[in-house]
Amino acid sequence: MTSRMRHGLAAMVSLVLAVALAGCGDDDEAADGPATLSYAVWDVNQVPVMEELAAAFTKDHPDITVKVQMTPWADYWTKLRAAVSGGEAPDVFWMNGPNFQLYADNKVIAPLDERIKDAKLDLGVYPKALVDLYTFEGKVYGLPKDFDTVGVWYNKELFTAAGVPFPKDGWTWADFKSAAAKLTDPAKGVYGIGAGVGSAQEYYYNTIYQAGGQVISPDGKKSGFDQPASIEGLRFWTDLIKAKQSPDIKTMTDTQPIQLFEAGKLAMYWGGSWNVTEFGKNDYTKTRVDAGPLPMGVKKASIIHGVANVVSAKTKYKNQSWEFVKFLGSQPAAEILGKKGPIPAYNGTQAAWKQANAAFNGQVFLDAVSYAVPYPVSRNTAAWNEAETKHLTRAYNGEVDIETAAKALAAEMNDLLAKE
Amino acid sequence: MTVTESGTTRANPAVVPAPGPRKRRSWRSGTGEALWGYLLIAPTGLGLAVFYLWPVLQTAYFSFTEWGPFGGHEWIGLENYETLAGDEDVLRALGNTVLYTLVGLLGIPVAVVLAALLNRRGLRGVAVYRALFFLPVVTMPVAVAMVWRWMYNGDYGLLNQALSAVGVEGPHWIADPATALYALALVGIWSSIGYNLVIFLAGMQAIPRELYEAAEIDGAGAVAQFRTVTLPMLSPSIFFVSVVSVIGSLQLFDLVYVIGGSGQTARGNPAYPRIQTVVALFYEKAFVTNDRGYAAAIVMALLLLIVALTAVQFRLQKKWVHYA
Known part of the structure; x- marks a missing residue:
């Protein structure tokens, strides 16, 4: 009884205070x-x-x-x-x-x-x-x-050593894949690229749109992960892991792709314009890396946020x-x-x-604006972002094929979108 | 002895049939004492009520609601519990949590043996050992987790470097679904051993010397003494530690978050489905995907599990715990 009264009293006091405060902060x-x-x-x-x-x-x-x-x-x-x-x-x-x-x-x-x-x-x-x-x-x-925006950060030293031309405007998925193959050197533990799954913005969101697919329908009501083109955009990455031109995701769980890139173990790293700060500070990357445009699939695309x-x-x-x-x-x-x-x-x-940031070719990220795709979102983006990690990790790890994973993801995402 | 005696008289005034005035005085002093008692526990009691009891009640209530991301909730009855019953993720997380708890219990025998070794008479540098074993307990869990994360690194970690020196190629401890849970459990055991050790040492020091002397006269060696004197006399401490560690293990979160990959550090960990605990799942539902009503239902289920397991432990203690 007493405790309830005390609560009531406290509530009343705070109410009076709130009213008084609101009075002070009158809009006009x-x-x-x-x-x-x-x-x-x-x-x-x-x-x-x-x-x-x-x-x-x-x-x-x-x-x-x-x-x-x-x-x-x-x-x-x-x-x-x-x-x-x-x-x-x-x-x-x-x-x-x-x-x-x-x-x-x-x-x-x-x-x-x-x-x-x-x-x-x-x-x-x-x-x-x-x-x-x-x-x-x-x-x-x-x-x-x-x-x-997103671009390809690349290690000039490794490119030169492997005799691969630097990424340039207009290069294609095929060019990228052949570069990744040539740059991979198992003896030295060097891979062409790291196919990270923990972050979408720098990786598969770009390739999905490059392949002509979509992450979410423009009205934000339907998942695009089950579209054949989107699946191609995802397969781009799982193929690289299968071909061992990317470390497997166990390795990338223990050591993030960016850390591998900064240690000279990855020849390329898909990253953002924000990486200028990190790569400009790091003694290894400061002089050895530069930025190039993303390769194009069916079309050019770079996620802008x-x-x-x-x-x-x-x-x-x-x-x-x-x-x-x-x-x-x-x-x-x-x-x-x-x-x-x-x-x-x-x-x-x-x-x-x-x-x-003159040490790097920053123009790449500015040029990307002309073909940039907005970061896909809906009302509760975080909910289906979790589902992406859950389903795609299994495919990247080779437990299921990418088509099965993408379809399961689309189904769960559609359920979540329906709840929004 | 006197304490008990006066205690009984006071607690049970009927024992001394006394005339009016005496009775009244004893009544008055009784309430006075009770009042003081309540006053003294008030700070703790209030803290518990405000920061523990009240949130538990709130959470219980919220588990029947659907939450807006910015507060505001709507009563939806048992819907969350219905979803929960058919949610594979919850079932999997429960399984992981129980397995982790069982593996974690292996830390208790280790701590008992270590305590027995440290308790031997004439051992030098006991204080140093105790401090070393206790260190992990007072180290920040997140810092501990970071360091273990480095050690467990499959390609560059200390552990696999050591293993490769003897020709063994170690796995990706944290990213391999076969090893991840045990790797986490090992960190859990390592960091709780110091705490358990202190309790067992205190328990051992309370065992009367005469019992060991008697056992020795009966011809019991060190191992037999440990088995027939130390263990039974220590059983209340062991019981306490096992109850506390079961409750602690069932609530595992920080290691999963920092080492395992529910945080940003290891997102996309292929072993994550095998180490995701109930509390990690709760955290994701409540703070990442904004499904707080459902998250509340998940922790209520965990609460029930903890209560049930603890009740079972108390029931079973009659079989093996000896109170001297």
Whole structure:
């Protein structure tokens, strides 16, 4: 009895407090006044440039300060969901493709269409694939911050030693396969490529679209894994493992493909534009590797993904948060970002990024935008991503053939999509 | 002796038929004592209630609901449990968990023997050994897991380097479905041995010397003494340790996450279906694929399993545990 009363009392007190607090943060009052915005990000390497951007924003808007909150990637989404459930979401935060629809659908983030129209912003300054990625049911919810595409990182030394020409624009799957065969040298423990299954973005998503298949139907309702072309895109990888031109996946479970590549055990590594940071720091890869375009199958394709800045639907500072997001999406902000961060999304500002990473052929990743395919997503992307790993691992490990695995995956994915 | 005596008098006032005033005083002092008792356990009790009991009740409730990814839930009755009953993944995870628990129990005899060796009179450097054995217990589990992950590496790991020196080609311990679970169980045993050892040592030191002297006079050697004196006298400690390790093993998560591949480090591990435990499955459902109501049902099933196994252990203890 007493304990229940105490609970009731506590609930009442917190209710009164909440009402009082809500009163303080009245919408009209806070609409344009001074504010301190919280800005949640997950990449510790980008914290300095984010703080620089925040400071640049405060210079123009002296009464608004921005606090950058860094949460490591591993905990970012778990923490953000908890914060949203508890009504403590940051005002502005980073969003990615796989999570976007979940947040938009649940009205956790605010649509920006009206704001964009009022401010007469032209979304044509960003790659279309990115604007589409952050459009849900016809409404735009985020301004693209940066983007990344996929290319082939290759070891120049190993290529030269094997007498294989470097990857160049227009090379095909057949060229790639013959290169992989020539570069494989069992005596030295060197493989042409590592067919990783743990991550889709750099591997089979690209080949599925290159083969003319699809991961998910454009309306996001049906799996594409059972299409014959998609299966060809997957077979591309399982064939490489079968031919021993890639290490088996037991080896790649113990030592990730990127570690093997950095040890000179893989001649090629399918990776993203984001790898410039890692390969630029590593003493082995710094001078030995470079980037080339992905080979083409039936057509060219490279998965494009990018982070967007979004505004919490529940923020007390709706106008100020929008002002900040607008600034982050602007050309001056993109120029600051390009010097120290990933490829900025704003068209025409990518030169700064290329210059900052001049050790590698960064143009490859910029050229890929013209044939890029958006990262496939739906409302609960994570659910079928788990199913992908589960089914495809068995095929990559040779327990079932790839067609059986792909069909089983499509069936499970369709069930999951039906539940969304 | 006196403690027990006064204890009985107080707990059972009827034993001393006393006149009014005395009775009243004893009643008053009784409640006073109880009040103090409750006050003293209040901090722990409150903590347990708030951080353990309340979440358990909440989880039980949520297992009958479907959760939105940002909170908000809808009552769906037994639907989660119906799905659970036909879910092969759950069944497989249960099987893995039980097997892991059984293998983990092998750590107990090892710890008993080690404790007996450390307990011998005249052994030098006992403190050093104890510290060494206890070290894994106070080391961060994730750090432990990372180091073992390196050692188990099939191509470059320490373990296989050592094996190749004697001409044996070791497997990919963590990625081979045939070895992965046992490799994890070994890490589990290794990291809990120190804790078990301390309990067994304490238990052994409480065994009266006279019993050993009597056994010696009867002509029992070291091994016979261990069998007829140490083991029976130690059985309450062994019982305690086995209950605690079964409960701990059934909740295995960190090793699977860091070494086995439910985290990012080894995604796509072909052995993963063979090492995925119930808690790892729970984690994936709750925090990766956003199916929290179902995840709650999975842990409720685990809770029932733990309660059942513990009850069985308590039932069986009458057969082999001797309380002196």
